[in-house]
Amino acid sequence: MSATDRDPAAAWADAALAAELFAVDPAGxxxxxxxxxxxxxxxxxxxxLRELLPSEAPLLRVPLHITDDRLLGGLSLAAxxxxxxxxxxxxxxxxAHGGVLLAAMAExxxxxxxAQLCAALDRGAVQLEREGLTGNIPCRVGLVALDEGVDEERxxxxxxxxxxxxxxxxxxxxxxxxxxxxxxxxxxxxxxxLASVDFDEDVVTALCTAALALGIDSLRAPLLSLAxxxxxxxxxxxxxxxEEDAAAAARLVLGPRxxxxxxxxxxxxxxxxxxxxxxxxxxxxxxxxxxARDESPPESEPLSDAAAEQRPLENVVLEAAKSxxxxxxxxxxxxxREARSTPRRAGQxxxxxxxxxxxxxxxxxxxxxRSGERLNxxxxxxxxxxxxxxxxxERAEGSRPHGRRVEIRKQDFRVTRFxxxxxxxxIFAVDASGSAALQRLAEAKGAxxxxxxxxxxxxxxxxxxAFRGTSAALLLSPTRSLVSxxxxxxxxxxxxxxxxxxxxxxxxxxxxxxxRRGQTPVLVMMTDGRANIARDGRGDRPxxxxxxxxGARLVKAADVRTLFLDTSPRPRPAARLLATEMGARYxxxxxxxxxxISRQVQSLAEGGR
Amino acid sequence: MPLFPFSAxxxxxxxxxxxxxxxxxxxxxxxxxxxxxxxxxxxAVRALAALLPRISVVSGCPYQCDPGEPASQCVHGCAVAGPxxxxxxxxxxxxxxxxxxxxxxxxxxxxxxxxxxxxxxVFSPGLLASANRGFLYIDEVNLLxxxxxxxxxxxxxxxxxxxxxxxxxxxxxxxxVLVGSGNPEEGELRPQLLDRFGLSLDVKTPQDIPTRxxxxxxxxxxDRSPKAFAEEFAPHEDALRTTLREARTRLREVAVxxxxxxxAATLCQALGTDGxxxxxxxxxxxxAAASLEGESEVADRHLKRVATLALRHRLRRNPLDEAxxxxxxxxxxxxxxxx
Numbered sequence: 029m030s031a032t033d034r035d036p037a038a039a040w041a042d043a044a045l046a047a048e049l050f051a052v053d054p055a056g057x058x059x060x061x062x063x064x065x066x067x068x069x070x071x072x073x074x075x076x077l078r079e080l081l082p083s084e085a086p087l088l089r090v091p092l093h094i095t096d097d098r099l100l101g102g103l104s105l106a107a108x109x110x111x112x113x114x115x116x117x118x119x120x121x122x123x124a125h126g127g128v129l130l131a132a133m134a135e136x137x138x139x140x141x142x143a144q145l146c147a148a149l150d151r152g153a154v155q156l157e158r159e160g161l162t163g164n165i166p167c168r169v170g171l172v173a174l175d176e177g178v179d180e181e182r183x184x185x186x187x188x189x190x191x192x193x194x195x196x197x198x199x200x201x202x203x204x205x206x207x208x209x210x211x212x213x214x215x216x217x218x219x220x221x222l223a224s225v226d227f228d229e230d231v232v233t234a235l236c237t238a239a240l241a242l243g244i245d246s247l248r249a250p251l252l253s254l255a256x257x258x259x260x261x262x263x264x265x266x267x268x269x270x271e272e273d274a275a276a277a278a279r280l281v282l283g284p285r286x287x288x289x290x291x292x293x294x295x296x297x298x299x300x301x302x303x304x305x306x307x308x309x310x311x312x313x314x315x316x317x318x319x320a321r322d323e324s325p326p327e328s329e330p331l332s333d334a335a336a337e338q339r340p341l342e343n344v345v346l347e348a349a350k351s352x353x354x355x356x357x358x359x360x361x362x363x364x365r366e367a368r369s370t371p372r373r374a375g376q377x378x379x380x381x382x383x384x385x386x387x388x389x390x391x392x393x394x395x396x397x398r399s400g401e402r403l404n405x406x407x408x409x410x411x412x413x414x415x416x417x418x419x420x421x422e423r424a425e426g427s428r429p430h431g432r433r434v435e436i437r438k439q440d441f442r443v444t445r446f447x448x449x450x451x452x453x454x455i456f457a458v459d460a461s462g463s464a465a466l467q468r469l470a471e472a473k474g475a476x477x478x479x480x481x482x483x484x485x486x487x488x489x490x491x492x493x494a495f496r497g498t499s500a501a502l503l504l505s506p507t508r509s510l511v512s513x514x515x516x517x518x519x520x521x522x523x524x525x526x527x528x529x530x531x532x533x534x535x536x537x538x539x540x541x542x543x544r545r546g547q548t549p550v551l552v553m554m555t556d557g558r559a560n561i562a563r564d565g566r567g568d569r570p571x572x573x574x575x576x577x578x579g580a581r582l583v584k585a586a587d588v589r590t591l592f593l594d595t596s597p598r599p600r601p602a603a604r605l606l607a608t609e610m611g612a613r614y615x616x617x618x619x620x621x622x623x624x625i626s627r628q629v630q631s632l633a634e635g636g637r
Numbered sequence: 638m639p640l641f642p643f644s645a646x647x648x649x650x651x652x653x654x655x656x657x658x659x660x661x662x663x664x665x666x667x668x669x670x671x672x673x674x675x676x677x678x679x680x681a682v683r684a685l686a687a688l689l690p691r692i693s694v695v696s697g698c699p700y701q702c703d704p705g706e707p708a709s710q711c712v713h714g715c716a717v718a719g720p721x722x723x724x725x726x727x728x729x730x731x732x733x734x735x736x737x738x739x740x741x742x743x744x745x746x747x748x749x750x751x752x753x754x755x756x757x758x759v760f761s762p763g764l765l766a767s768a769n770r771g772f773l774y775i776d777e778v779n780l781l782x783x784x785x786x787x788x789x790x791x792x793x794x795x796x797x798x799x800x801x802x803x804x805x806x807x808x809x810x811x812x813x814v815l816v817g818s819g820n821p822e823e824g825e826l827r828p829q830l831l832d833r834f835g836l837s838l839d840v841k842t843p844q845d846i847p848t849r850x851x852x853x854x855x856x857x858x859x860d861r862s863p864k865a866f867a868e869e870f871a872p873h874e875d876a877l878r879t880t881l882r883e884a885r886t887r888l889r890e891v892a893v894x895x896x897x898x899x900x901a902a903t904l905c906q907a908l909g910t911d912g913x914x915x916x917x918x919x920x921x922x923x924x925a926a927a928s929l930e931g932e933s934e935v936a937d938r939h940l941k942r943v944a945t946l947a948l949r950h951r952l953r954r955n956p957l958d959e960a961x962x963x964x965x966x967x968x969x970x971x972x973x974x975x976x
Contacts, residue, residue: 056860096737096739099737100735100737103749108753112753112754113750113753113754114749114750114753139780139823140736140737140780140782143736143777143780144736144737147735147736147776147777150679155733155735156735157734157735157737157738157739157742157743157764158737158738158739158742159739159741159742160741160742160746160748160749160750160761161742162742185822186820186823223861227857229850229854232850232853232854232857233846233850235853236846236849236850236853237846239849240844240846240849245673245842246673246842247676247677247842247843247849247852247853247856250849250853251853251856251857254853254857255857406739406741406749407741409749409753410741410746410747410749410752410803411803413747413749413752413753413756414747414752414756414757414758414803414804415756416752416753416756417755417756418756434753507822512822
């Protein structure tokens with residue numbers, strides 16, 4: 029059962045519950061991710077939030093391209109000039125203290141903004157070290173992320189890790205009858221009760237066990253689910269977290285994070301429980317050799333069935349979480365990818381986006397700003413400041429008009445320099461079908477790694493699309509991280525039919541996306557060109573070939589620099605034709621080694637044809 | 638609000654050891670902590686601050702000058718002997734360099750307030766000054782803008798911050814232990830910066846349920862009542878503080894036999910690490926580990942214990958081998974010590 033199969037009334041009830049829980053303890057739960065496009069469902073939930081949150085609590089929007097000075101705070105220019113002394117301006121994070129931040133289009137948040145938001149959520153404070161100002165400013169907030177990402181594009185993984193709740197707006201069809209909207213007074217009472225809600229250790233154990241069984245690695249997940257369980261208990265008027273509270277938390281917090289479907293009887297995981305009680309002594313951590321515990325196998329294997337019966341809470345919690353597994357998790361497993369490569373985990377486009385998109389500040393120069401350049405206000409003020417007494421005296425002697433506290437002359441102007449790099453995104457579209465033989469696949473992997481090593485030196489971005497069976501999958505969102513590439517390459521398995529058109533389409537989409545971000549796309553097709561699956565997924569060879577050719581023409585029309593590596597042991601004219609239609613540089617792989625391919629990619633990236 | 642106590646951190650022994658070693662011997666260089674999300678990287682670094690022994694500084698000096706040393710060039714005027722030169726004990730500074738920091742706050746700049754209101758040209762020291770003789774911590778170090786990285790590289794190498802801006806020319810000591818943390822999935826670190834770190838490690842989320850339960854329990858207890866939680870661990874913190882202080886005092890007496898130096902050299906040669914820095918760090922780290930154990934001499938097991946920490950980021954630059962670098966070090970250790 030996945031989230032998409034749920035009936036709308038249950039989905040709406042959970043959405044209402046998520047809104048209530050968040051409103052009870054915004055900072056404790058980190059936040060709420062509303063995933064999907066704007067529409068009545070999202071508007072309804074946002075309206076609920078506005079009503080449920082205390083009226084005095086600030087609710088502020090984070091604009092997508094917010095600058096550090098607005099986010100963190102800094103010098104207030106107008107006030108400083110008026111007063112003739114340093115006046116500080118509070119940033120958005122500080123203003124939101126005690127309330128909620130709303131990040132629209134969270135899937136496009138820039139890495140530096142994401143990092144600031146994450147730091148504020150972690151510490152409940154903002155450390156200001158800007159423009160001559162310094163301070164530690166309280167910032168206990170909850171974040172509502174409006175994630176409008178399509179397919180693999182998602183809000184940054186680092187941010188999602190810190191938000192307890194996740195509502196998939198796609199499951200919320202029209203408003204069904206019989207669903208209770210959230211209740212403001214219930215939330216208010218819960219907020220007052222929250223601090224006194226206690227919990228037993230077996231709740232923690234159950235949540236940790238369920239998280240691990242679902243393949244959730246981060247420890248923030250069980251921690252946030254515990255916070256959600258407490259908020260739920262407060263809503264229900266429980267003094268301790270009860271079974272239904274833990275189950276609700278598991279369903280809302282753990283379910284959507286699952287990266288694998290747990291084995292039907294969760295007895296295996298229960299076995300390790302026996303060790304749990306022995307660990308209670310805090311001194312255990314002082315033992316220098318306590319690391320050995322990590323590997324020590326549970327000694328209570330035979331007891332597992334009995335343990336499972338004695339601890340129904342774990343089963344209840346796991347079952348609850350399983351009722352809300354993310355849509356697509358099962359499909360992903362069916363595709364033969366490893367559990368960890370679900371779209372949810374792989375979709376890190378947000379976090380991995382170019383850090384120098386649009387150019388990053390790279391120092392300051394003394395010059396007058398021309399159009400398009402950015403005046404660095406603080407540095408300009410700094411340059412002007414030492415002269416103020418002198419200029420005041422000049423003004424007094426001359427007949428210049430008075431009234432200005434701070435006089436700025438043109439020699440004071442300072443301009444921020446931005447370093448704009450032209451970045452390349454190398455997109456590998458790798459044919460992992462049976463016809464492209466496993467040994468070829470190994471060579472393709474070698475080539476990708478080699479290109480990557482060179483890309484690393486140049487700090488380019490790499491994305492990886494693999495196609496086999498009936499569809500193409502984005503194995504790796506554009507990244508500069510070698511770690512991610514190596515992981516996804518290791519996961520790349522071969523075999524099956526050749527959906528060439530789907531592969532070309534997916535690669536082209538990535539190329540066009542790169543262009544929208546101001547990057548230069550370079551496409552590397554690695555295939556033998558033997559298409560046998562058409563766009564619609566039918567196994568029809570002539571249709572498949574026609575579809576592949578039409579896809580190829582689209583690549584040419586889009587004028588994407590392409591390298592076509594024919595991976596078949598004996599190069600065929602059909603592949604060459606495809607390359608020509610694509611406007612690609614055609615190279616048969618048997619004559620090339622990894623280094624050679626890397627050179628070819630580089631020459632394409634540098635503007636060759 | 639009190640910080641999460643260091644002694645309450647569950648598992649993560651490698652991380653705790655690395656931080657304790659640089660606390661015992663700052664000349665080891667910094668620590669780079671890479672790892673998964675939610676593994677408590679920054680919690681551990683910040684918690685270390687509470688354990689560090691106090692240092693003696695010249696009262697009022699923004700650069701924490703050591704009153705025991707002839708502070709000949711301190712711009713603050715610490716060199717002037719007299720009634721103004723009073724020694725006070727302060728905690729070792731642990732300074733956070735947040736990602737959004739601007740260059741002027743990092744290196745220091747003209748004090749705008751003084752300039753605007755009084756027309757005076759006064760230098761306002763930055764984070765590098767505050768971190769002198771202490772720790773400089775950068776969370777998400779791989780997201781730090783390039784111009785700040787360049788600046789740090791220069792200062793970390795020279796131990797001195799040279800400021801030439803707005804008509805101010807100042808140089809002041811800036812010797813600090815650089816501690817960085819980050820998630821490798823969000824970007825790589827420049828090799829030059831990597832080299833500035835003495836030790837590096839990769840932290841993983843514990844995978845067994847009892848440990849995970851304990852982590853969550855402690856964190857939840859801390860979040861509910863930080864003060865009570867800190868009090869509960871106060872005796873452990875005290876014990877650890879004592880251990881660190883004694884290890885620091887003992888450090889100078891810990892002997893490094895020629896055989897150990899020989900082993901370190903052979904190991905570095907086997908791994909092909911560039912330069913002498915690897916050997917030096919390895920020996921220093923082993924000595925700190927021995928001192929933490931209360932030993933008076935560096936033994937093979939100390940070298941073995943710290944080899945991966947000290948060397949894994951120093952293997953010859955081959956970006957594709959890096960995932961296996963810990964394994965490479967372990968293999969070399971096994972070979973060298975078997976001989």
